[in-house]
Amino acid sequence: MSWPAAFASRLAITIAVLAALGGPGAATLWILTPDGTDVQQRVRAVTDAHGVPILNPDEVPQTLANAVVATEDERFYSHHGVDSIGVARALLYDVTNVCLCQGGSTVTQQLVKDVYLGGSDRGYNKLEDLALAVKVERVLTKRQIMADYLSEIPTGLGRYGVTAAACAYFRAPLSGLTLGQYALLAGVAQAPSIYDPTINPDAALARRSDVLAAMLADHYISAAQAQTALAEPVLDRGPNRPGC
Structure with missing residues (x-):
C-alpha cells in the first residue's frame, strides 16, 4: 500500500473510532464483540502457547509499570480502555508531520489485540479492539491488565x-x-x-x-x-x- 493510501486508511479508521466513541455505532460494536469475561483464559492460552508464565500484579515492578505508562499510555490509570485524547493527538501528529508515526492505542487495546484479535488491529479489528478494551476494563483491575500485558508481549x-x-x-x-x-x-x-x-x-x-x-x-x-x-x-x- 502506498503512503497516501495508507494514510487515508488510517484517517478513515481514526474518524470511525472517534465517531464510534459517541455515536450509534458504539451500540453495534458492543453487541457484536465478546463480553470480556474470558480474558484471563485467553491470556493463559497465549502464554501457555509461548511457554511463559502469567505475572501476578504483585510481581510487576512499579518502575517497569511506570516506564510503560510514560511511554505507551500516559493516561492508563484514568481512561476506561480507550484514550480518545490519545487517538486525536496521534492523528494530529501524523497530519502535522506527514507520517504514520503514532498509533494512539492504550495498553488495554494492545492486550485485547493480542488475545482476542490475533495480533492485528487493522480494518474492522480496530473498531473491535475499541469495544473489547472497554469491556476488559470492566472485568480486570488496572494492575491485572498491566501484568497480563507484560506477560505476553513479544x-x-x-x-x-x-x-x-x-x-x-x-x-x-x-x-x-x-x-x-x-x-x-x-x-x-x-x-x-x-x-x-x-x-x-x-x-x-x-x-x-x-x-x-x-x-x-x-x-x-x-x-x-x-x-x-x-x-x-x-x-x-x-x-x-x-x-x-
Whole structure:
C-alpha cells in the first residue's frame, strides 16, 4: 500500500473510532464483540502457547509499570480502555508531520489485540479492539491488565513476556533489574525486531533514552536518576543470576 493510501486508511479508521466513541455505532460494536469475561483464559492460552508464565500484579515492578505508562499510555490509570485524547493527538501528529508515526492505542487495546484479535488491529479489528478494551476494563483491575500485558508481549527473537526478556538480556530475574534495564524492557515491545538489544544495540540504546526521557517528563524519575540509567550498559552478558 502506498503512503497516501495508507494514510487515508488510517484517517478513515481514526474518524470511525472517534465517531464510534459517541455515536450509534458504539451500540453495534458492543453487541457484536465478546463480553470480556474470558480474558484471563485467553491470556493463559497465549502464554501457555509461548511457554511463559502469567505475572501476578504483585510481581510487576512499579518502575517497569511506570516506564510503560510514560511511554505507551500516559493516561492508563484514568481512561476506561480507550484514550480518545490519545487517538486525536496521534492523528494530529501524523497530519502535522506527514507520517504514520503514532498509533494512539492504550495498553488495554494492545492486550485485547493480542488475545482476542490475533495480533492485528487493522480494518474492522480496530473498531473491535475499541469495544473489547472497554469491556476488559470492566472485568480486570488496572494492575491485572498491566501484568497480563507484560506477560505476553513479544520481546524479540520469538521471545514473549518480560520475565524471559529479563533473563535473556540481563541474566537477572525481573525483580532485580535497574532503572535502565526496566526502561529498555518497556521500550522493546513497540518494535521488538528493531529494538532487541541482542540484534540492534544502538537502536535499543536510543529507545531506552526515549523511555527515560518520557519518565523524566512525567516526573517518575529525577534528572540524576535518568543520567545514572543512561550510563548503564545496554546488555549484561555475565553469568545467569538465581531466578534465570
